[in-house]
Amino acid sequence: MFAKVLIANRGEIAIRVIRACRELGVKTVAVFSEADRQALHPRFADEAYCIGPPQTARSYLNIPNIISAAEIAGVDAIHPGYGLLSENAQFAEICASHGFKFIGPSPAAIALMGDKSSAKAHMADAGVPVIPGSGIVESEDEAKRFCREVGYPVLIKATAGGGGKGMRIVGREADLVAGLTAAAGEAQAAFGDGRVYIEKLLVRPRHIEVQVLADEFGHVIHVGERDCSVQKPSHQKLLEETPAPNLDPAMRAELLASAVRAAHAVNYANAGTLEFLVADDGRYYFMEMNTRIQVEHPVTEVVYGIDLVKWQIRIAAGERLTVRQEEIRPTGHAIECRINAEDVAHGFRPTAGKLGSVILPGGPGIRVDTHVFSGAEVPPYYDSLLAKIVASDRTRGGAIVRMRRALAETEMQGVETTISVHERVLAMNSFLDGHTHVTWLREQVLQPPSAVGAAHGR
Amino acid sequence: MADSKTSRSGGRQGIGRFLREYVRPLSEAFAQTPLHELRVTTEQGSVTLVKRAPAQLAASIEATSSPATAPLEATRPSADGMRAFGGRTASLVPAINGEAGRTYVTVNAEVVGIFRNAAPPPAPGEALQSGQVLGYIEALRLRNEVRCPDDATLVAQVVLDGQPVDYGEALFVIDVTHARAAAAPAELPPDVQAPPAGDVQLAEPPRL
Incomplete structure (x- = not known):
């Protein structure tokens, strides 16, 4: 196992990685921009280095300063989190050339999947359906x-x-x-x-993705699927859940098998996600592969009882995947709501500022991954995710009831948030019935259905 | 509470956005410092923040050199004041007993790395020339020169040879009183600085 890991990220995912390291007995090094001096991730880490001014191009994307901090701190590995440098094949290569293990797949796999047409061609060769x-x-x-x-x-x-x-x-x-x-x-x-x-063209498809874990010895397993169909008009995910509701068991088995086949086909190692579009005729098509940990990984962790971030670190440290596919079974249902600093009424426009009182939910079946606290700054330079609230129960209905209860407990003063839109989603009959698709939020929640009907002459 | 005067060049971004994204975070950071007056000039314009409490004027300190850090000017020099600019590790900056009317500047690290002394390192009281190499920061096996931003007199080197330094960390304190007085006498005091043509002038101080 590594002795020390640098986390090249900020916000809740930096904290998530620090937590995994701490539980593994690995020392942590945070990097932060001048806008994040008071942030939690430098406080939670064992060491922290300021790597630049607020703009990401000069701090969290500043490869020389990040590598230099890694050298000064003497780390063994670098975890890129999600976004920022996580799918930058060149960064993965630079890490390796300076003797730091990049906690993720090989630079070749990142580059292959980062190019849409080469990814599609490889998937088609592996017998994974792609959009014709x-x-x-x-x-x-x-x-x-x-x-x-x-x-x-x-x-x-x-x-x-x-x-x-x-x-x-x-x-x-x-x-x-x-x-x-x-x-x-x-x-x-x-x-x-x-x-x-x-x-x-797929009309109103669902977004269903499959989590895979692969070690560096060619052992690949899937860790179930996630339904991420509730998306903003910009196609950014807002709410995710597992298992996917109303998914035909045979279809589900095929999706999961396809994902494992795809990971094998590109000699994939570490955690990854294959995103599919599922049409209403029951056909599914490969969309893209994310070669990193995903924002919505907690729903999988909760339902499958597996720590994906710890496995990322273990796999990168050269350990074998000891979880067998047969042991991967969902227990209950989990839903994640992304609480973003966004003004829903104005097209999800990001908002920034100083938070007032922050009250986070808790109690049975609630997990909250966040970096915010009362009085924390929400800088305007970074993504708007404030917190991920995950509610779980034995049934989907139970998880929905818990999520409503958790959202009612949540308070984030000082910025506009997406809490209100989640409350509306959780009250919609079509959501309760599990009939969402990638344009559902826009068509059914953000625009009144009567206006949609009129516009389409129905 | 703080008064504020704001001027900005270019009219492409709304004044509201400028206030929200720039002035507000700045003023909140300022409120937590022991400073009484702060002037910041960036490409977007300049902002002067003044706390109403009477200041004990002694000298002024600027933190410069880091290209991202705007020149900051304070009317109360102290180790505390420097800490506000230098961040986490800048508490290593010793208390400088400044003389009234003099201008001190910190020379900050622009890259993350290991600080190395110049050979020989400049001595306190030594006259420095603009562009003179004061030391090095080793990063990724490269030696990055730390250059003096102005003609100045060295007050103190505040890092040790071999010490790791963060971005923005203070390395040297220099006295630039003569250089500044010669170069831009019209710039002082900040209150009388005329905004460039086309600036937006706020009719009243914004609520900060």
């Missing part, structure tokens, strides 16, 4: 053939794409040629490259 795509459209007949094969609606995308330019949704064959012409013209004007391709 046409390749560059050469002729109208070829485009029609492809669309008939995958079924409408389809999405036309520019190969040079970005920012929604050169994109068109086409719902029926009669509109295909017009759509191709418009998209190609727009792409030509915007990027000087009129080439387009076609992808099957």
